[in-house]
Amino acid sequence: MTPTRLGDLRISGERLWASLCETAQFGAIPGTDRGMCRITLSDEDIAVRRWFVAACEAVGMSVTTDQIGTIYARRPGSDADLAPIAIGSHLDTQPTGGRFDGILGVLAGLELVRTLHDAGITTRHPIEVINWTNEEGARFAPAMVASGVFAGEFTLDHALAQTDRDGVTLGEALARSGFAGDELPGGHRLAAHFELHIEQGPVLEAEGLEIGVVSGVQGIRWYDVTVRGQTCHAGTTPMHLRRDALHAAARLALAVDAIGRSDPGASLSTIGLFQAYPGSRNTAPGEVRLTVDLRHPQVPGLDTMEAALRRAIEALQAELRVAITLTPVWSSPPVEFDPDVLSAIAAATRRLGYSHRTMQSGAGHDSVYTARVAPTGMIFVPCEQGISHNIAENITPAQAEQGANVLLQAVLDYDRGANA
């Protein structure tokens, strides 16, 4: 097997698309074109897990599961001393999700192994296709819990004790599923972790690009904000005597929007929750509760945004005679992916001739946690209008194929180069 021949290797776009369509039967929402409901360890999730295990075993992979139900399907490499190159993502979905978020990454891993299998190629490293349990967090909080346990972010006991709406624990659901294994999560080393994913945002489509080389995941800071003024009667209180919490909160919303626009291409700001109290048509609100979500790829950027938010609050308090409290509730530092993994992805993309850009991931993925314990990188493909976590989520067969070819070529590059 010459390097030239490996560089010419391509996955089968048709077979990959067929896998995506076939597995979509497990949890398809009736009456929708592509809507999926495949909550973690539901009957539908159990069904797709069985399908996945059978498909992996059919191409000679050995399948194990760990104590949180994560599935590791391994194809041996030529060097018994090397840890596996992992290709991981997740097969669970949101309650009204799509058939690509996470699923593309796992099935592209399967397709990659099928391609190697058909071509009779043996890599140096073992190849391990991973289905991380409960990435979505829709049934059990938090999201990305299994990769989090793998990386030491959460303890196994804590994760297994999480309950769903009906009071069923993750541990109980696992026991019922038959997918609770013996291996301790994090009990084996990964040489690298590659994740192919849909962008879940509109950037690649808007810029007409085929591939995103994902250099990291931006940092996130969440805040609760309460604006307190004074409730007053809509008909009896002159405008200049009011301390209208709604007006102050609206001004704050504009300040938050400006903070999101302050560093174009990097800063993002969102007010997701916003409600006025007491909520009476003829009463000016005395209180507004809202949330602020600030994101930036770098810590100094986050610091600058937070400082601007605090300044805006100070100014509004002074000007509008309201009291505003800002309470930080969560902070996730930025993640930078591994340069060697990114280099392999970028080189593969260029070789394949796909238009591309380097970009940050705005959303969290299992790769956020694997990056703590293994060289990690991600590949994005565009999705229609950037829509995800929605039954309208969509990509084209060509986009799936291009992403999987980048994955294949990047893994092959990394396999040859990383420990060469």
Add this chain to the structure above:
Amino acid sequence: MTPTRLGDLRISGERLWASLCETAQFGAIPGTDRGMCRITLSDEDIAVRRWFVAACEAVGMSVTTDQIGTIYARRPGSDADLAPIAIGSHLDTQPTGGRFDGILGVLAGLELVRTLHDAGITTRHPIEVINWTNEEGARFAPAMVASGVFAGEFTLDHALAQTDRDGVTLGEALARSGFAGDELPGGHRLAAHFELHIEQGPVLEAEGLEIGVVSGVQGIRWYDVTVRGQTCHAGTTPMHLRRDALHAAARLALAVDAIGRSDPGASLSTIGLFQAYPGSRNTAPGEVRLTVDLRHPQVPGLDTMEAALRRAIEALQAELRVAITLTPVWSSPPVEFDPDVLSAIAAATRRLGYSHRTMQSGAGHDSVYTARVAPTGMIFVPCEQGISHNIAENITPAQAEQGANVLLQAVLDYDRGANA
């Protein structure tokens, strides 16, 4: 009885205050200083009605009730051909109300009659003190229903069929109370209707004035507004690609505020309800629902405000790529009170030497409806911080006394002048 002697006549501030305190036992909220819960035709309302009837009969008044339970306590005049000068307001309260809203107007009428009785003065017109049923609208919708039926705004059958939270109709509650009378509401003419009321707003207190001569009630227009953009992920959607309904609604809130400030002293605007959907911390809202309350003393002013609101919506739709619907839900035209009644009130206020201003009422009162069938005017006294519909509602004994003296002198003036 000479005019000079009548002009010197004063009510008893102590006796009026004692009445306010004594009747506050009927519905006082335990553990509060002055909080009241005296919902229409509750046991507490029935108790204060009995107290009121007994007090009126004790000074020789004859008491009748109409078919919606409104109480008319009449003191005869010297001219049998004249319709009564009415002094009306209400004894019911909000569920967490105060002891002055409405109550002051009724008890000041009683105090006026007691004063005439003690001085042995007979007016030309009969004097009729009226307790209008269900002014607050807290138990039965709508507010001011009995004066509304009296003025022909609602039919009696419609009003009696209104139900409370427990499904009890106003008619049933009336039958139980023993206050359902025979007289058809509106079945007798009023020569005039005077109403003394707390301002329920902060203007008089802020300007250090003792009396408000209320020239009318401003017009009100209510709207429902829906702002539709597109839900998007907080982490994956660049600011410039968003169609953020919250941002657009915040901009609209600033426009609404500016509309309220556009005609100082006349225009008022309020957003009472404001909620963002779907209401997820990491999702930019795709929809915001809010309400707009516009008020102005004149129809052209209301028209100008509404036009400005529509222009602001058009501009925001074009700029921010959102869809905004504006749905008018209620409109109450401005009311102008009677010049002769107002002239009597203003003259009495000047003669008494009280600082005062002419002002509009921002809230609705029974006088809004009596103005349709009788010359009507209102007198305001300040209330602490403008707070009303609240257990903190408060006025001083001196404020109650000043208001009642204006009422007395204005009624005496009107009695001599209106048909002289």
